[in-house]
Amino acid sequence: MVFPTVLLRLVDWVLYQLLANSCYRAARKMRNYGFLRNKSSQQQPPLFPSLTKFDLQNRGSDTLVCDFQGVLLRTQSFFPYFMLVAFEGGSIFRAFLLLLSCPFLWVLDYELKLRAMIFITFCGLRVEGIESMGRAVLPKFYLENLNRHAYEVLASTSSRLVFTSVPRVMVEGFLKEYLSVDGVIGTELHSFGTYFTGFVSGSGLLVKHRALKEYFGDKKPDIGLGTSSLHDHLFISQCKEAYEVNKEDSKNSPTSVMPREKYPKPLIFHDGRLAFLPTPLATFYMFLWLPLGIILAIFRIFVGIILPYKVAHSVGNWSGVDLRLKGCSPSRSHDKKGFLYVCNHRTLLDPVFLSASLGKPLTAVTYSLSKMSELIAPIKTVSLTRDRKKDGETMQRLLSEGDLVVCPEGTTCREPYLLRFSSLFAELADDIVPVAINTHVSMFYGTTASGLKCLDPIFFLMNPRPSCHLQILEKLPKELTCAGGRSSFEVANYIQRQLADTLGFECTDLTRKDKYMMLAGNEGIVHDKKRKIIT
Structure with missing residues (x-):
């Protein structure tokens, strides 16, 4: 009799919590929405001044506290960032499950919704992997959604603390590395060994005004930033000065958008496969596109392998690949050696696109290429070893046989x-x-530092309309080459600057090692049984 009784109580709880309670909340939301639409003219004035009224002068000794979502970020919805973690850190199936949960999440209150997203997103994921995602994947999307006004206020102060109910592991890396925040107090997640269980720690979801009281005690921070919600009013009311971030101004005002040139720190490297912010609607469209995208990518690959260059170029453009060439190959002055085409590197397919645009076979040298990429490559590829002497001899031999791409x-x-x-x-x-x-x-x-590199060409060609624009510049004059008395470093730096000016890019001193140390936490070296391969 004990088991049936327990089972009946469990069913009763589920029906009450997830059906009756949720339906009531949904109905209340709809009623409130209609009420607010009808009574918009009777809204009460804000309790706190707008963020735009903040005076940035003489704030160098002040302490600021604020939330992340809705304040430092221009939107309050955190679903897209959970989706990024689910897709990039988990799998496509986990991301699909999170998408399917959207109708149920909509009718839940904030706390239940956040707990549900945390469980679906984090259950079974490695702690180290999510910490790496916080440094390598999420910052790009945070910067694109950063509220310029809120950041200017943050940057004007000396001490900065962020209190947020979202998992600390999702935001701490970005806040400390890009915004120079002194401390991040957020929801802690429970882990078992090196894996997340999907539950929050024993302290539960962070309640901002309580956490602020525990952190500062009787002392009040100088400045508080929050939204118009009741929880944020309780939070910022404990500060000496409090300012409210207007939702409409934050989301729709062009002046609140942070331009790239104003980023707190240049965004040079980032990882992950998704090139868009995965809102529920955008993610839904992505899953609708996936079957067609996979078929289209396979078709485009076979077109490049089977058909002649000129025909493949035309069919590729017909299938949606926007391949454009400006300039032409210089005329050959002698037949002893081939031309050395020196390209900047955007995707694994760069040499293939150059060969297809010129309509002639080229040889590409690479430092690492998966077996799959070698099999589907329509041009000859040769792997280098990072041994300067051996690589030099290999490239000399290849140049004697024809044109080479590097x-x-x-x-x-x-x-x-x-x-x-x-x-x-x-x-x-x-x-x-x-x-x-x-x-x-x-x-x-179509690139990755920590994922499966063999899928790079497929992901690039899965895009509805991927584009590659190439511009062939004038052949380097002899006086600017090593034969004209220039050092190899001068030649390399000159070409780097020339390509950067043509593209409107910036030159850096960063290297492959810097990229992999930041994105993958290693030097990008994979040890094979036969040889050492640099990815």
Whole structure:
């Protein structure tokens, strides 16, 4: 009799909590929404002054406290960032499950909704992997959604603390590295060993005004920023000065958008496959597109492998690949050696696109290429070893056989920056042709630092309309090459600057090692049984 009694109580609780209670909340939301629409003219004035009234002068000794979502971020919905963690840190199936939960999440109150998203997103994921995502994937989307006004207020103070009910592991890396926040107090997640269980810790979801009281005691912080919600009013009312972030101004005002040139720290490297902010509607469209995208990517790959260059170019453009070429290959002055095409590196397909645009076979040298990429490559590819002497001999031999393509950055960069060019290529050839390459995707990135690199071409070609624009520049004059008395470093730096000016990019001194240390926590080296491969 005990078991049936317990079962009946459990069913009664589920029916009450998830059905009756949720339906009541949904009805109340709809009623309130209609009421607010009808009574918008009778809204009460805000209790606290607007953030735009804040005076930035003489704030160098003040302490500021604020929330992350709705204050530092222009939108209050945190669903897209949970979706990023589910997709990038988990799997496509976890992301689909989170998407399916949206109708149920909508009728839950804030606390139940947050707990449900935390469980679906984090259950079974490695702690180390999520911490890495907080540094490598999420900052791009946080910066694009950063509230410029709120950041200016934050930057004007000396001591900055963020209190948030979202999991601390999702925001701490960004807040400390990009916004120089002194402390992040957020919801802590329970873990078992090195894995998250999907539950919050024993302290529960963070309640901001209580956490603020516990942190400061009887002392009041100087400035508090919050939204118009009751919880935020309780939070910022404990500060000497309190300002309210207006929801409409924050979300819709063009002046609240943080332009790239004003980013607190340049965004040069980031990882992950998704190129868009996965709101529920955008994620729904992505899953609708996936079956067609996979078929289209396979079709585009076979077109490149089977058909002649000119025909493949035309069919590829017909299938949605926007491949454009500006300039032309220089005329050959002698037949002893081929041209050395020096490109900046955007995707693994850069040499393939150059070969297809020129309508002739080229040889590409790479530092690492998966077996799958070698099999589907429509051009000849040769792996290098990072041994300067051996690599130089290999490239010399390949140049004697025909035209060669090299990407001296050694790795790809998604953002408008050029990494430092290796100078080896400048020692090997006098007929150097710089090629500026820029790509654009709308759904998936075709590069990764921590994922499966063999899928890079497929993800790039899964985009509805991926684009690659190439511009062939004039062949480097002899006086600017090593044969004209220039050092190999001078030649490499000159070409880097020339390509950057053509593309409107910025030059950096960063290298492949810097990229992998930031995104993957290693130097990008994979040890094989036979040899060492640099990814």
